[in-house]
Amino acid sequence: MKEVVRRYGLGATVLMVTLTAFWVLALIVLPYLFLVDASFRPFLPADQVGGPNDHYTLQNYLTLLNPNATKDFLFLSIPIHLYVFFQTVALSCLVTMITLALGYPLAYILAKVVNRRSVATLFLILLIPLWISELLRSFAWYIILAYQGPLNALLGLFGAGPIRWISGYNGVIIGLVYTYFLFMLFPVYGSLSTLDTNQIEAAEDMGARWWQIHRRVIIPHAKPGIASGCVMVFMMCAGALFVPKLLASPSSRWFTEVIMQWFFEGLDWNTGSAYAFVLLLVCTIFVSLVIRIFKVNLADIAR
């Protein structure tokens, strides 16, 4: 701290510290504390807030397990919100795996196969869609995937289809893979591009086949990037709102939609925040699992 004061002077230091503290406290910690508090209090009419009924309770969290509204899944009858929650987590995992399966080969090609001079152009082509808002891109997919939309028209030319793309969660998976693909590609590309090409050649020279080189040399090197990409894509999928809203069939909902409903349709911030914290908890568990599985540091992922 003394060093900072010496370098920037007292005034600038105080300003920097105050602004940072304001940012962290007023914009992050306080809102969260408010929501944590709210999540443990019952949803009451305005005149009863602070009254005798306003006491701490776990009721909001237990709403998730409400047995009155259930959905049959295999042989089980699962509370509907819990079902949506598991669907969201499982499908986010699936989308993460699909983006990895598509992103790793492409990242490898960009980092090690393609001529260095054309990489910039290729990245530009990949980045251009990001200039358009997520909402508009989701709408675009809504049109593309429509039953009488261009994709089915194209398939019709080859005598295939039409396929009902937006049924169940299919449209959501396609949309999420498309929307968050680059968040997998970039970190994986970043770690692959630091790999010394000589190591690949050395492995090949010693008789390794291509899959052995990937398994023993390239993937271990790319692990921090893969972990970081997985964490990012999973979190963004689990927290996605527009894509599932537009591309899911009406009966297939995403957990964020349920949270949003509590907040803005039910005006029940208490239950909404309880649901939101359950999602946050699962995301935290996912990150720590990834750290455990890939044996990387938190710092590697944040990079």
Place this chain on the structure above:
Amino acid sequence: MSEGVELSDVSVNFGSFRAVNNVSVSIKSGEFFSFLGPSGCGKTTILRTVSGFIAPSAGVVSIGGQDMAGIGPNRRPTALIFQNLALFPLMSVWENIAFGLEVRGAPKAARRAKAEELLRLVDLPGAADKAIAQLSGGQKQRVAIARALAVEPKVMLLDEPLSALDLKLRQHMRTELRAIQKRTNITFIYITHDQGEALAMSDRIGVMSQGKLQQVDTPKNIYENPANGFVASFVGENNVFKGKLEDVQAGVGTFLAYGGEVLRARVGPGVKAYSEAKLYVRPERVTLSPLGATPRRGANSAAVKITSVAFEGNFISVNASDNRGRRYTVQVPNDASVWVPPLDAEARLEFDPDKATVLQDELAVRDSEQGENTRGRQSFALEFAQ
């Protein structure tokens, strides 16, 4: 077991750039062969062609009599040691060494045993479980050698592996490498721009310049009988006289230097009488004596003034110049019986005709090459026109 390597008329083009130009050389089984040349001369390209990372644009690479065309680096009986070694930083020392066995499906115990054995061979026992980052430069070197030996290659290819080491270690590793080569009796193909390395280690050296093999011979012959001006000036130091070869009698040529001196020297290959050439004489083949002393019979001589005297330890490096402004470098052995001239002294510089060589000028060699190229282009244009 080792195998010989044969390059016949190998050329490698990168776009319009010809990195390797019509190289033919036969490397014998069990030989330590060095490609020596300045950076960008195509020597690394040759190595990568032998290891299979580059396919020759023309010509044939064969190992042990077998044509290697279409055989990838992972199926060639070669092992390459990279300039930066390319050890796998995420694997331990023994996993690095055993990698080649691992990908061949050898069981773990056998891999470990082989790695331990090779670590003893490269004089690094007990390092098996260390991480690569824990090793020093010289130790990494040894691990890289062990890793290459683990796949029992018939031919070992080394791409300037010592260039990152400091001088003392480099000299130590030279003898070490040579010893390992003798012990394993594997054919070694060594790439270097360091003439000292090439001279000290090799059975034979191929000197390269601009993609062409200039001379292939033993280190002694490369040094004593360079084939042309490039080889003479790249390997070791020289005093150079520009001039014309006047005529040749019994292998000894009369050379007319552009300063007007008439000198006598051996005549190298390809130098025509009455053509421009250069006379080369090594600094250690030149002697200095006081002006008053009796001149040696038959020796070339010049009166010079000493411009600097530097003590180098095993010899004394003396610079001198004559009244025409020509500069000379002389290495005077550090020996009490030899006269060391004081600074600014007048002295007689002498060298015997059999110690000096008249060679085709380096530029002349290049010009004639370019001539060939233009001719090639013209004939191509002609064919095209027809």
